Amino acid sequence: MTSSRFAFPPSSDAIFLTDGGLETTLVFLEGVDLPCFAAFPLLRSPEGQARLERYFEPYIRTAVEHDVGFILDTPTWRANTDWGAKLDVSADDLATVNQDAVRWASGLRDRLSDTRERILINGVIGPRGDGYRPDAQMSAEEAQAYHAPQVEAFREAGADMVSAVTMNYAEEAIGIARAAEALGVPVVISFTVETDGRMATGETLHSAIERTDRETGHGPAYYMINCAHPSHFDGILSESGGWTRRIRGLRANASAKSHAELDESTELDPGDPGDLARRYRGLRQRMTQLSVLGGCCGTDHRHIAAICEACVPASGRAA
Template identity: 85%
Template sequence: MSGNRFAFPPSRDAIFLTDGGLETTLVFLDGVDLPCFAAFPLLQSEEGRIRLENYFRPYIRTAIERDVGFILDTPTWRANPDWAAKLNVTPEALADVNQDAVRWAASLRERLADQSERILINGAIGPRGDGYRADAQMSSEEAQAYHAPQIEAFREADADMVSAVTMNYAEEAIGIARAAEALGMPVVISFTVETDGKLASGETLQSAIERTDQETGHIPVYYMINCAHPTHFDGILSAKEEWTRRIRGLRANASAKSHAELDESTELDPGDPADLAQRYRSLRQQMKQLSVLGGCCGTDHRHIDAICEACLPTSGWAA
């Protein structure tokens, strides 16, 4: 994709959108039963594939209308061995699941975009454990071995990139970055933080990013923050500090509740889309390199539309 402004990684001026909160939208807004909060089993039926397509369609349409790129995640956040075992999916079948997810996303790209190069297929990697708790930590070597098969499946199915999201301790991120490099895949690392701006492990975001860079030789193409409300981390970001310049993406939660509160919630908290959008705008004014914009838990297409209105001129380029 060299030579076009939708190439990966995004340039300083080019913007890429992502979707919002896939699983929370399916469960709370569409009434879909997702055991273990896993979306990948939907790929096993025509009805499930239609649901996924209907979910992604408005996001892709918005990206096309705004003349920006789109990073299309595979619905594979839970498609690793531990979570798959809870759903009676064997390790042997899991490779096919992850490859099929990439092929499905590529088919969706061909159907919905007249310029397929504007959409990047992103193999989504979730944590081995719970994204909200760092209670079963691996060494970086263990994490590399654990996540490598999923990354290899994404590569074999021709994904454009991989992203590790909702990372809550550095060793898992380091292992994933090393596995991606060994397999020749561009990788993005996205950390989540608690209300105090620290990872669930207690490590600061600055330390996690700097340590991941130091121990991998700056393998990640860039970093993101996801699954946290801007009020949980905006106070620790400064455009003057070198480590913050490595953050180029933001997928915030709609709700300002803590992870513990969200875990106990029986109803979706959609927050205030307009307020969330203005917080994105403020962060982009402070951190000019923020070029990947999307949502996480509780966000839907309304939030992404509001973010576009607040952050993007009609041309789709950074203000």
């Protein structure tokens, strides 16, 4: 085994797993109170850190057992200025939180894997506003200035990469990509779509990816789709064109419900892990570049294990 198998960005013949739905697992399955759906406050206590470690451990073990890579997210989806203010966390404290999150993830990597290159530490950036609604919209320039401090904190702490997830309009994604490029940090952009395959603004995923590439000089290492069920975007990925080849990762929801329905749900909809895994396998057969496989809302270790079994043969080579 050589470290080049786990190089960033992942090649089409090497798979990286991710975890599932961190916040939904903690809230609905473990009964943890997460004000504003923010997991980063757990890093403030040994008990919270231990809970996060217990959450991530089975995912990492699955990757090690199947001899594939793993992208280890920091629990920082809400660790930006606006959400921090709602949780009474200052901008200075947020910088410390984001750096500590990277250091915590690095320590977990060292404890659970004897191959350091196998696990990439990923600084997670969430939207300024709500992940399901394009509120608090910014220009690309505003988004770059807004998100740059979090990217810088990740860089200073030694993150391997950053990912902007649950992006629901292109300008915010463009701004984050520009901020990462200016700071010399590899960046991944993950968009979310509604049940019709379009983003919440009505823009097509095709347009958003091409526009982000055009306005950043193809800055993102690759794109992903997260926080939507495969039935919501399977059809649009049948389109031909270079834009679909820029999508190299999936983190789907377990449930086929719309974002509005999920927002109103008081119980977790875990869907069918086997069905989700079969959908991933079908997408990988059509889109052989898909190499980052994980989950989002409603998914837990069962879903990722099923996806891994469906898409990764025993040798660890891509299916």
